[in-house]
Structures are given as C-alpha cells and as structure tokens.
C-alpha cells in the first residue's frame with residue numbers, strides 16, 4: 001500500500017505543476033469569466049497533454065491508469081485552476097454502447113473539446129423516474145424525427161451535439177421502448193429556452209424543445225430499445241467523484257476561503273476542509289480498487305452521497321466566510337444545493353443503497 | 363499510488379473479524395459470561411497481535427485489527443496493550459522484531475490522564491510524559507461508561523522505564539489517535555450491521571420496517587459515512603509510519619474528527635432504528651455507542667485543531 005506517487009506519477013505531477021505554474025494568474029476569477037473561457041480551458045488542457053488521461057489513445061486519450069486523473073484534480077485544486085471538464089460519463093456511455101465506427105466518429109472531438117455535448121435525458125414529466133420519458137423518435141425514410149421536451153439540459157446553449165434518449169416503441173413497457181441517439185444541435189426543429197439557476201447564472205442548463213428535429217438513421221446508438229442500458233452507464237458514472245473531477249473545485253474553494261479569513265476560521269470552514277480531504281482520499285481508494293477490476297455498481301451511489309455532502313459542506317463554509325455579501329461565495333453556496341439533485345437526487349441514491357447494497361426490500 | 367490493502371493485510375483483517383465474531387459478546391447478557399471472556403482472552407493472547415508493533419507491523423495492520431475487534435465488541439484488552447507495546451519498543455530500532463513487549467507473559471496497557479485504560483486483568487501500565495516513559499500498577503477499577511473495556515486507577519510508585527526519542531515522542535500520538543479512531547469506526551460498523559439486520563426482521567403495518575424509506579435512508583446514510591470513514595482512516599493509518607511527524611499527526615487529526623462525528627451518528631441511527639428496544643439496556647446498540655463515545659474522548663481531537671494548510 002502506498003499513497004505516494006510512483007516515479008512515473010511523480011514525473012507527471014511535476015510536469016503538470018510546471019505547466020500550471022506558468023499559467024498562474026491567468027485563471028478565471030469570477031463565475032462569468034469561468035463560463036466564457038471554459039471551452040478554451042478544455043482545449044488548452046487537452047493541448048498540453050493533460051486531458052483524457054485514462055481514455056484510449058486511439059480516440060485521443062493517453063491510456064493511463066485512472067489514478068492520473070486524481071493527480072490532475074489535486075494539482076488543479078492546488079494551483080487554483082478550474083476543474084477538469086466533466087464529461088467522463090458521456091465518454092463512458094458512447095465508448096461502451098456505440099459501435100467502433102461511432103466511437104471513431106464522435107469520441108475524439110468530445111475529448112479534444114472541439115465538439116461540445118449535452119445530455120438530453122430529463123423531461124418535465126420524467127426526472128427521477130427517467131423511464132417514463134415521452135419524447136419520441138420515428139423513422140421517416142433514412143432519418144429519425146424527434147418530438148418532445150427536454151429540461152435541465154446542461155450546456156445545451158453551447159452544445160454541438162446532444163446525447164438524446166427518446167421512445168422508439170410505444171407498445172412495449174417503459175424502459176424497453178427507449179433508444180439513444182446523437183442529434184446535431186444546430187438545426188431547425190430545435191428550440192432552446194434558457195433557464196436561470198438560483199444563483200442567477202443562465203449558462204448552466206436550459207430547456208430544449210424538439211419539434212421535427214432530425215438525425216440520420218445511423219445516429220441511433222446500438223439497436224432500437226437499447227437506450228436504457230446506455231442511460232444506466234451514463235448516470236452510473238455521473239455519480240462518481242473520480243469521473244467528474246469535482247473534488248478539485250471543492251479543494252480550490254476551501255483553499256481560497258482559508259486564505260481569506262482573518263482570525264480563527266469558522267467551524268463550517270474547518271469541517272469543509274475535513275470533508276474535502278475525506279473525498280480526496282476516498283477517490284484514491286476507489287480508483288485503487290479498480291485495479292482489482294472491481295465492477296462498476298451501486299457503490300457509485302455511496303460516492304455520490306459523499307461528494308454531495310462534501311460540496312454542501314463547502315457551500316455552508318462559503319456562507320459562513322462570506323455571509324450573503326460576497327457574490328462569488330454566495331453563488332457557490334447556492335450552486336451547492338443542486339448537487340443533491342443533479343445526476344440523480346440524494347433520495348434516489350439512498351433508495352439504491354438501501355435496496356441494492358443493504359438488501360432492504362422496497 | 364495504490365492504496366489497496368495487501369493480501370496479507372486482508373488475511374489479517376479476516377482473521378481478526380472471525381475471532382471477534384466467534385468469541386465477542388453476541389448480547390448484553392454475554393458481557394457477563396466469564397467463560398466466554400476467558401476463551402476470548404486465550405484466543406487473543408494466542409494471536410500475538412498485542413505486540414504487533416514490536417513485531418514490526420505498520421499502523422495499517424494495527425488499525426485493521428482494532429477496527430474488527432471493536433466491531434465485534436471484543437471485551438478483553440487490545441488497543442491499550444498495542445499502544446503500550448508501541449511505547450516500549452527499543453528506541454534504537456523501532457522495527458526490531460525482538461522488541462520489549464514480545465514474549466512477555468503479561469502485556470502492559472497504557473495510562474491516559476492518570477487512569478489505566480483497557481486494563482481488564484492486567485498488572486502494569488506505561489505512560490508517556492513528554493519523552494519519559496513511566497511505569498505503574500493497575501489499581502482499582504473505576505466506573506466507566508464503556509461496558510467492554512475496564513478503566514482503573516494507577517498505583518505508584520511510577521518509575522522511569524525508558525525514554526522516547528523526540529521523533530518517537532512526536533509520532534506516538536499519531537498512532538494513538540488512529541487507534542482510537544479505528545476503534546470508534548469498528549464499533550459504529552457493528553452498530554450499523556445490528557440495525558440493518560433488525561430492519562429486515564422487525565415488521566410494523568405488515569411490512570419490514572426497512573421497507574420504509576425513512577428507515578432505509580438513515581441506514582443508507584450510515585453506510586456512506588462508514589465508507590468515507592474507511593477512506594480517511596486508511597490514509598491516516600498509513601501515514602503513522604510513512605509520513606513526517608507533522609504530516610502523520612495532521613492526517614490522524616483529520617481522520618479522527620471525521621470518524622468520531624460519523625460514528626456517533628451511525629450509532630444514534632442504530633438506536634433509532636431499534637425503536638423502544640434500542641433504548642433499553644438489553645439492546646447492544648448502546649454498548650456500541652458507549653464504546654464510540656469512549657474512544658472519541660481518548661486522545662481527543664477537536665475540530666478547531668484542524669490545520670487549514672493541509673496537503
């Protein structure tokens with residue numbers, strides 16, 4: 001057992017640290033700056049060889065063990081840099097369920113950041129109960145035609161592509177009739193309606209209305225009716241702090257707050273520091289377990305809860321340090337409330353833990 | 363970076379778990395079963411684990427055994443003797459297999475704040491006063507809330523029995539904090555297992571209570587707290603031997619602060635899930651809770667002691 005870097009890991013960390021040091025002072029200082037520069041950040045990180053670390057080289061990744069992502073997250077937090085772009089769950093979804101041709105076509109652009117993506121799963125009537133979704137896809141000639149209403153779609157306003165779940169068969173029950181598609185966001189038949197979050201930002205998510213939007217027949221991923229399996233892969237990975245790389249965000253904020261307080265730090269900040277350190281170590285443990293080929297399962301729900309508690313403790317620290325008068329810290333606090341909703345609510349995670357891990361019958 | 367337990371560490375953990383399951387108290391009545399306690403004492407003595415440190419074992423191994431023993435409410439001395447053994451290792455070679463504690467008929471335990479801890483059936487105590495190691499004798503038992511570990515007065519004369527190097531004197535508290543955190547985590551895990559079992563068998567309104575979300579969610583939260591505790595504690599246990607004194611102490615503080623809060627919550631949930639029974643002396647839930655509270659107070663760490671300049 002060793003929590004230290006192996007020599008290759010240490011060399012990687014050094015290179016990364018040097019690169020980040022060279023960019024000190026250039027990192028976004030406000031939420032607005034962060035949003036306006038996030039695409040560039042993705043491309044810069046990729047261009048310098050620090051993104052897509054654990055993904056296959058043939059799609060533009062580096063084929064490194066997953067622990068390199070931990071090193072990346074730790075160093076980003078240390079340098080006060082933005083977190084790594086969080087799209088691992090989409091890469092996993094396409095990587096596992098798309099054909100080779102599909103992967104060749106779409107994964108490289110996703111990984112380099114040249115093509116941006118959004119995830120069209122949730123609907124006004126289908127949130128936790130995703131299998132009740134009603135958006136339809138019908139084959140007309142050699143094209144699929146989509147009708148329906150998606151909501152809470154993150155980054156839909158900047159996305160080039162949407163990973164869309166739609167119903168292809170209304171005659172079979174619930175999840176059996178669901179299929180997954182790749183849909184071009186730049187077309188008539190798609191209408192975007194921005195949504196403003198409680199912290200005031202309108203870049204986070206939006207509503208997307210599909211009224212006759214189209215995709216070529218071969219933009220169906222896998223077979224018709226196989227969309228649910230893909231959806232489960234995506235939401236499973238969306239629960240993993242190691243896939244998301246959010247721990248860098250928490251570490252960065254805790255550090256910034258620690259530098260800002262004078263006198264004895266508030267208890268909330270101390271507790272947030274403890275939670276953040278716990279999560280950092282927890283991610284290391286989980287990624288080490290992958291070396292044993294531990295299969296991806298309901299344990300992701302435990303990780304999602306731990307991540308949520310960490311983010312919300314950091315949010316409470318932000319409130320304790322900045323009160324309601326520091327706009328950036330207040331915004332961090334308000335944003336933290338979404339963590340127990342996005343990617344499956346905390347209640348849904350607890351349902352999964354109780355039934356699938358503890359064996360309590362529902 | 364690979365923070366998995368080694369195969370040997372997993373075997374050690376499994377062996378400790380088996381021993382605790384076989385001979386630990388399965389009920390509050392069992393606590394008074396002297397035959398069982400004698401068998402448990404014999405089995406624990408036979409493992410030689412009380413001298414793990416002088417046999418060269420790392421903080422990780424010590425923490426694993428402590429955690430499993432606490433999970434099974436092992437009620438013969440262990441944490442105390444292990445810490446005493448660590449103190450009494452020869453100073454010149456802290457990993458020498460032929461250490462002071464090895465081969466002795468009677469293990470020693472430690473004295474903390476003038477009281478012998480984990481002293482059931484033991485004669486000698488050692489305590490670290492600065493760099494000085496002082497011996498003493500176990501006196502009369504004192505009342506303690508922990509029903510699984512005995513506390514006693516310390517009788518003089520307190521004689522110098524050795525000296526710690528500044529490095530050892532600085533590092534020892536890291537092990538002590540890790541051991542007490544591991545004990546609290548183990549005791550909480552035991553309480554959680556008890557509550558999950560109960561939630562499957564107790565029915566109300568015609569259904570097992572575990573089928574109600576209000577109960578299921580509490581138990582799910584407890585499991586997440588356990589997982590977070592395991593992760594933060596493993597690092598601290600490793601750090602005892604592998605990082606600088608200052609880093610090892612900081613890691614131990616973080617772990618203890620996280621684990622003690624989690625462990626109390628988990629035990630409180632276990633009491634709640636048991637309903638009325640959970641509030642009776644006969645239910646083991648409070649025995650776990652008492653052990654958690656005791657281990658929290660030993661080598662205590664307050665939130666205010668957390669250093670914001672952590673790694």
Ligand SMILES: Cc1cc2nc3c(=O)[nH]c(=O)nc-3n(C[C@H](O)[C@H](O)[C@H](O)COP(=O)(O)OP(=O)(O)OC[C@H]3O[C@@H](n4cnc5c(N)ncnc54)[C@H](O)[C@@H]3O)c2cc1C
Nearest residue numbers: 119120121122127128152153154338341342343344345347
């Ligand atoms: C910031 C943010 C970003 C998001 N990004 C995306 C995205 O990119 N793509 C996408 O598809 N979706 C996205 N979502 C949507 C997210 O997945 C859903 O909001 C979430 O799954 C909950 O669905 P809902 O909002 O309809 O709430 P509901 O399902 O209506 O839940 C309302 C409340 O009821 C509780 N509840 C529901 N069912 C149960 C049950 N069985 N047991 C106990 N309690 C229950 C919930 O926990 C919640 O507290 C995002 C959400 C947020 C907040």
